[in-house]
Amino acid sequence: MKFPNLGHGIGLRPPHYPQVLGGVVPTPGLDWFEIISENFCEPGGNPRHVLRAVREQFPVAMHGVSLSLGSVDPLNERYLDELARLADEIEPAIISDHLCWGSIDGHYAHDLLPLPYTDEALAHVTRRVLAVQDRLKRRILVENVSSYVAFRQDAMTEWEFLAALATQADCGVLLDVNNVFVSAHNHRFDARAFIAGIPRGRVGQIHLAGHSRNGDLLLDTHDHPVLDEVWELYRFAIATHGPVSTLIEWDDDIPPLDRVVDESRKALAICREVGLGAGRDAQP
Amino acid sequence: MRSPEGGPRLAELQRRFFALVVAADGVTPALRRAALSEGDLDALVVGDQRRDAVGRLEIYAGMYFHRLLDVLGADYPKLAAVIGQSAFTRLVRDFLDACPSQHPSLRHLGARLPAFVERHLLSDERPWLADLASLEWARVTVFDAPDAPTRTLEGVRGLAPEAFPELPLPLIPAHQIVVVGSRVEEVWRRIEAGQAPGAPSTGRGRLIVWRQDFIVYHRVVDVAEVPALELAAAGATFGALCESLAPGRQPEDAARLAWETVSRWLLAGLVTA
Ligand SMILES: [Fe+2]
Numbered sequence: 001m002k003f004p005n006l007g008h009g010i011g012l013r014p015p016h017y018p019q020v021l022g023g024v025v026p027t028p029g030l031d032w033f034e035i036i037s038e039n040f041c042e043p044g045g046n047p048r049h050v051l052r053a054v055r056e057q058f059p060v061a062m063h064g065v066s067l068s069l070g071s072v073d074p075l076n077e078r079y080l081d082e083l084a085r086l087a088d089e090i091e092p093a094i095i096s097d098h099l100c101w102g103s104i105d106g107h108y109a110h111d112l113l114p115l116p117y118t119d120e121a122l123a124h125v126t127r128r129v130l131a132v133q134d135r136l137k138r139r140i141l142v143e144n145v146s147s148y149v150a151f152r153q154d155a156m157t158e159w160e161f162l163a164a165l166a167t168q169a170d171c172g173v174l175l176d177v178n179n180v181f182v183s184a185h186n187h188r189f190d191a192r193a194f195i196a197g198i199p200r201g202r203v204g205q206i207h208l209a210g211h212s213r214n215g216d217l218l219l220d221t222h223d224h225p226v227l228d229e230v231w232e233l234y235r236f237a238i239a240t241h242g243p244v245s246t247l248i249e250w251d252d253d254i255p256p257l258d259r260v261v262d263e264s265r266k267a268l269a270i271c272r273e274v275g276l277g278a279g280r281d282a283q284p
Numbered sequence: 285m286r287s288p289e290g291g292p293r294l295a296e297l298q299r300r301f302f303a304l305v306v307a308a309d310g311v312t313p314a315l316r317r318a319a320l321s322e323g324d325l326d327a328l329v330v331g332d333q334r335r336d337a338v339g340r341l342e343i344y345a346g347m348y349f350h351r352l353l354d355v356l357g358a359d360y361p362k363l364a365a366v367i368g369q370s371a372f373t374r375l376v377r378d379f380l381d382a383c384p385s386q387h388p389s390l391r392h393l394g395a396r397l398p399a400f401v402e403r404h405l406l407s408d409e410r411p412w413l414a415d416l417a418s419l420e421w422a423r424v425t426v427f428d429a430p431d432a433p434t435r436t437l438e439g440v441r442g443l444a445p446e447a448f449p450e451l452p453l454p455l456i457p458a459h460q461i462v463v464v465g466s467r468v469e470e471v472w473r474r475i476e477a478g479q480a481p482g483a484p485s486t487g488r489g490r491l492i493v494w495r496q497d498f499i500v501y502h503r504v505v506d507v508a509e510v511p512a513l514e515l516a517a518a519g520a521t522f523g524a525l526c527e528s529l530a531p532g533r534q535p536e537d538a539a540r541l542a543w544e545t546v547s548r549w550l551l552a553g554l555v556t557a
Binding site: 038039041042043044045046047048049066068070071072076079101103104105106107108109110111113115116118120121124148149150151152153187188214215216217219 | 298299329348352384387391393432
């Protein structure tokens with residue numbers, strides 16, 4: 001049932017490749033890396049080279065953006081094959097994607113589009129997660145997204161949907177605390193109710209990131225440090241769910257590696273303040 | 285068809301939502317085209333006084349376009365430099381409308397752009413733009429093409445003389461031949477050097493694009509090298525290459541010519557073991 005607790009990590013991003021190839025070793029705040037799976041699906045060249053070098057030193061999680069778990073299109077078998085091949089090669093500690101859809105009739109928006117939280121959608125996504133887990137021969141984590149629209153027909157809250165999905169598909173939850181904060185603001189719900197609404201033992205990983213303001217709404221831009229309110233929410237999340245693998249996402253205006261690791265150390269410090277120690281499993 | 289909870293079924297909702305998000309002319313014109321009112325959209329999506337339903341969809345529409353524009357700008361920096369950012373933005377709008385993404389990874393989004401440029405209005409005045417785009421796409425393609433071990437010049441020099449005729453010359457997977465109608469590599473080089481792009485000299489030819497030590501290169505293929513590359517691609521040996529050069533030459537001259545070509549390939553890391 002339990003997902004491995006990798007400690008505190010950061011997303012592997014191209015501006016950091018030279019430094020990574022120069023040799024990075026685990027340090028507090030840099031226990032592991034997460035990759036965007038799509039960026040490493042091609043078989044050769046520098047991205048794979050960097051990934052192999054990273055994998056020699058660190059646990060790696062594969063985080064995808066294209067499974068389109070909520071789409072009514074058939075699952076993309078070729079993409080699943082690519083994921084399976086990549087997973088065979090790098091043996092990731094975690095594989096995750098999002099509670100969203102991004103394609104229809106074979107066309108891709110390359111975005112994490114929100115689902116209506118209906119029984120129809122829940123049954124559909126549950127079937128798909130089960131199929132993906134069968135195909136990859138492991139349980140996956142499903143992440144809550146930031147959203148800017150909600151649908152009139154919603155029959156339950158997002159966290160009720162996610163909790164039911166996790167239970168029915170026996171998958172884990174990648175709890176993106178920043179996404180909870182952004183969506184809570186945009187749709188005026190209680191962020192803590194969301195976090196408390198996820199069943200204990202289901203949260204396999206946490207994401208932290210920066211967002212920005214767009215008029216009266218918040219956008220999930222990943223181009224900033226984590227905001228104070230999101231740190232507070234993180235404190236609440238780990239106090240509620242216990243220590244889990246925690247990752248800083250920084251995707252735009254990316255600062256030097258050390259700055260991102262500093263951000264990750266803040267998460268580690270909060271973990272210690274909450275009394276969860278360095279909060280990671282012994283490394284194999 | 286209504287869902288049990290009311291509202292459209294999931295498939296219908298996704299089709300409507302998608303069409304509004306990817307519409308080249310924006311959410312409101314797309315609504316009008318679909319004979320939907322803002323009221324119809326309000327029945328689907330919750331808006332509030334901070335942002336109405338259209339405004340909320342416009343967030344997705346804007347993010348969609350700018351994300352894909354950024355990706356194509358990174359794949360085609362020289363094309364963008366030649367036509368300018370605003371023309372490039374219009375080109376991308378036309379392109380996404382005509383050739384929506386069909387692959388889960390953004391890595392493949394730009395695959396159809398060179399052919400699209402060829403039939404775009406932009407090519408009326410500058411028919412070489414499609415060639416420049418083809419060169420840029422070939423560079424994207426070889427960047428992460430499969431790895432392969434390479435033969436070195438020293439390694440081949442060390443072979444016994446009798447091994448040469450049977451030496452196979454397979455080229456690495458991370459190479460492409462681009463057939464061009466003008467010398468677009470000149471434009472590419474000037475932009476790279478921070479100069480004005482200008483226009484290319486005319487002249488058909490081929491470019492070879494390849495990766496060595498994780499760096500992507502391209503150069504013009506010499507006229508005499510064209511048949512040699514074709515032979516290598518067809519699986520020919522060094523001996524067969526010499527034979528192809530033999531008519532009208534002394535055997536030693538044919539062998540020397542073949543060796544010049546092959547050693548150039550070996551130095552460039554183009555021959556796989
Ligand atoms: Fe996230």
